[in-house]
Amino acid sequence: MSIAASPDALAFDDLPSLARASVPDHSTSYSQELALWRERMPGGFHWSGLLRRGNSLRITTHGPNANVSALFYNFEERSERYNMPDTLKGQSTAYLRKGLVCYSDMGRVLCSVADSSCTWHDTIGGISDAAQVDRQYGAKRYQEHRNAMHRNARDGFLTQLGKWGMGKRDLVPNVNFFSKVMVDEDGNMKLVPNHSVNGDFVDLRFEMNTIVVLSTCQHRLDPGPRYEPTAVELMCWRSGTAGKDDLCRLSMPENGRGFINTERYYL
Numbered sequence: 201m202s203i204a205a206s207p208d209a210l211a212f213d214d215l216p217s218l219a220r221a222s223v224p225d226h227s228t229s230y231s232q233e234l235a236l237w238r239e240r241m242p243g244g245f246h247w248s249g250l251l252r253r254g255n256s257l258r259i260t261t262h263g264p265n266a267n268v269s270a271l272f273y274n275f276e277e278r279s280e281r282y283n284m285p286d287t288l289k290g291q292s293t294a295y296l297r298k299g300l301v302c303y304s305d306m307g308r309v310l311c312s313v314a315d316s317s318c319t320w321h322d323t324i325g326g327i328s329d330a331a332q333v334d335r336q337y338g339a340k341r342y343q344e345h346r347n348a349m350h351r352n353a354r355d356g357f358l359t360q361l362g363k364w365g366m367g368k369r370d371l372v373p374n375v376n377f378f379s380k381v382m383v384d385e386d387g388n389m390k391l392v393p394n395h396s397v398n399g400d401f402v403d404l405r406f407e408m409n410t411i412v413v414l415s416t417c418q419h420r421l422d423p424g425p426r427y428e429p430t431a432v433e434l435m436c437w438r439s440g441t442a443g444k445d446d447l448c449r450l451s452m453p454e455n456g457r458g459f460i461n462t463e464r465y466y467l
Contacts, residue, residue: 230258230315230403234437241416243429246356248363248413250275251406253466256314256439259414259432260401261378265394266430267419268377269327269353271361272302272310275409278366280304284323284373290454296321296375299451301407301458308462309455310410312448314439315403318396322376325389327353328420337427350427353415360413377402379419391421405448407441407462 228234236255240262241247251257259268274280283305291300298316301309313321333352340350354371361370378396381389418429442449442459449459 228437228439230256230437230439232435234439236436236438238433238435241414241432241434243416243431244351244418244427246351246353246360246413246415246417247434248360248411251311251404251410251412251436253406253409254438254441255436256403256405257412258401258403258435258437259377260435261396261398261430261432263430264397265422266378266396266400266432267416267422268432269357269415269417270375270377271357271372271413272304273364273366273370273411273413274304274306274308274310275411278364278370278411280306280308281370281372282310282375284375288323290458291452295323295380296377299447301448301455302375303458304408306461307458308465309407309442309448309458311407312405312442312446313402314405314442314446314448315401317400318378318380318402320380320395321402322379322381322419323373324383325376325379325381325391326420327357327374327376327415328417329354332420333417333427336425340427351417351429353417353420356415356417357413364411376419381419381421389421391419391423393423405439405442407459408465 272282282302287303290303296313297319298313301312304310330352333350337350342349361367380392380395382392383389416429449456
């Protein structure tokens with residue numbers, strides 16, 4: 201990971217006030233009354249939008265065994281995007297949970313996992329594609345089945361990326377919120393069943409202006425024979441960015457440096 205600042209090179213309080221003037225820190229906790237917008241996302245659908253620095257997005261499941269696949273891109277410079285290897289090695293983990301962050305390939309923090317009822321969000325399982333969905337659930341095309349068609353995450357991602365001038369070359373390893381993948385002694389990946397329940401949530405606080413791409417298709421490793429993706433609710437509110445005592449900033453030294461890189465970007 202390319203992070204220039206040494207652990208003691210620049211403390212949060214040493215940053216000029218201009219870096220944080222337009223976005224308050226010390227994030228405001230989730231509250232329905234603070235909602236900027238709210239939207240229900242059906243199972244098997246895809247969505248994209250701009251989440252601005254200082255806003256948070258709560259994703260809440262509307263049923264068990266939910267999966268929300270996600271990609272993140274810097275709105276101002278779209279060649280900068282979520283980097284799975286840097287996110288994992290920089291935080292000595294194989295999965296995301298409360299207190300961790302999503303790094304870009306420039307060593308900046310795109311978003312923080314400010315809160316979550318799930319203790320494990322998959323980062324290695326990948327996404328479904330059309331061939332896998334047809335093989336597992338049977339083919340159902342739009343021409344015959346309209347909105348009851350069988351969708352896959354890869355095609356959904358590409359549809360949404362096209363709206364922002366991006367395409368196949370911009371597909372990168374993603375996050376699968378609410379899913380847990382374990383690897384056995386032979387190196388086989390398996391989805392842990394019943395990991396999420398109705399009402400589980402994750403709060404993503406955005407530290408950069410970020411294009412967010414989501415899919416609610418079933419996890420690629422879901423062993424079930426039935427096509428039954430779970431719906432979720434999206435709720436955005438004005439939270440502010442990470443304060444100097446924020447859990448995500450203090451969870452490990454690497455994250456402190458990542459936040460400094462992010463704040464320098466907005467000087």
